[in-house]
Amino acid sequence: MNGREVFRHAVTRFPESIAEALEANSLKAEDVKLIIPHQANLRITMEVARRLNVPLETVYSNIDRYGNTTAASIPICLAEAVNENLIQPGDHIVLVAFGSGFTWASAMIKW
Numbered sequence: 001m002n003g004r005e006v007f008r009h010a011v012t013r014f015p016e017s018i019a020e021a022l023e024a025n026s027l028k029a030e031d032v033k034l035i036i037p038h039q040a041n042l043r044i045t046m047e048v049a050r051r052l053n054v055p056l057e058t059v060y061s062n063i064d065r066y067g068n069t070t071a072a073s074i075p076i077c078l079a080e081a082v083n084e085n086l087i088q089p090g091d092h093i094v095l096v097a098f099g100s101g102f103t104w105a106s107a108m109i110k111w
Contacts, residue, residue: 010040010098011047017096017106018052025092025108029054033091033111034081038098039063039073060086071099087111 001009014037022028029052037045042063049059060077069076074095081087089111096106 007041007044009102010044011051013098013104014044014048014096015051017098017104018048018094021094021096021106021108027092027108031092032058032094033088034086035059035094035096036074036077036081037061037096038070039066039077040068040098 018029018035022032032054035048035052035054035058037048037059039045039062042061045059045061045063046056049056052059060081062073062077062080066073066076074097078093078095081093087093091111093109093111094106095109096104098104
């Protein structure tokens with residue numbers, strides 16, 4: 001599979017997985033304080049925000065500082081978001097990943 005196909009698949013699966021988490025928790029995108037995706041590619045992050053119709057700042061990104069840190073990207077982002085006071089008690093946070101073997105998943109957290 002070439003890069004373009006991977007991109008298309010990622011920007012489809014990320015929003016689908018987030019939508020499933022929202023539905024399972026009876027929430028809407030506007031109820032989410034922060035979406036923390038796997039940091040694969042800034043273009044993917046931007047497209048996910050567009051497809052979910054949320055402001056880009058709702059989708060946390062640090063890829064400009066570290067690049068793709070693979071499995072560590074979500075924990076690093078979460079730690080940074082906490083240190084930056086972007087998450088407060090009671091906030092809804094979505095963690096979402098798309099990875100090797102074309103697997104994907106999300107988790108909804110009430111902080």
